[in-house]
Amino acid sequence: MADKAILFLSQYNEQVVDNALKLRELLFANLPDVIEQIDNPAKMIAYCYGQKYSEIICTMIPSKKGLKLGFYKGGDLNDPDNLLEGTGKISRYVNIKSVDQINSSPLRNLIVEALAAYRQRMGGLIPP
Numbered sequence: 001m002a003d004k005a006i007l008f009l010s011q012y013n014e015q016v017v018d019n020a021l022k023l024r025e026l027l028f029a030n031l032p033d034v035i036e037q038i039d040n041p042a043k044m045i046a047y048c049y050g051q052k053y054s055e056i057i058c059t060m061i062p063s064k065k066g067l068k069l070g071f072y073k074g075g076d077l078n079d080p081d082n083l084l085e086g087t088g089k090i091s092r093y094v095n096i097k098s099v100d101q102i103n104s105s106p107l108r109n110l111i112v113e114a115l116a117a118y119r120q121r122m123g124g125l126i127p128p
Contacts, residue, residue: 004038005024005045008038008045009062012062012063012064013064015066016064016066016067018099019096019098020060020067022099022103023067023069023096023102024036024045024060026102030108033049034047034049034057035049035050043063044059044060044061045060046059047059049122053072054072054121054122055118055122057071057114057118058071058072058111059071059072067095068095068096069107070092071092071094072090072091073091073117073121074086074088074092074114075088075090075091075092076117077092077113077114079113080106081106081109081110083106083107084110
């Protein structure tokens, strides 16, 4: 699947690709055995534990303007550092601007929080 993700990302500028690859490393490091699914029509990569929308932890959304990390049920997440943006009922996102931001504890904590929220939604089940 890795090659498909790199191919998908190659259509974006170098800064977006570099940040996306670093963010991808962070996601794989903090979401055990997560499934990476490319959604070409939606122009995003989903990180999930199944095929249902409710099994998505987060989405990487590259664009010509930059990179966003979207969170399913993001409005319900504990976000003490106020990283989340947007007003959607289902998802919120973090604008990824730098490698320093990707390597920051607040972003890592938000990813861990999203995994905990997933486990709670799924009745305490731990991902495969």
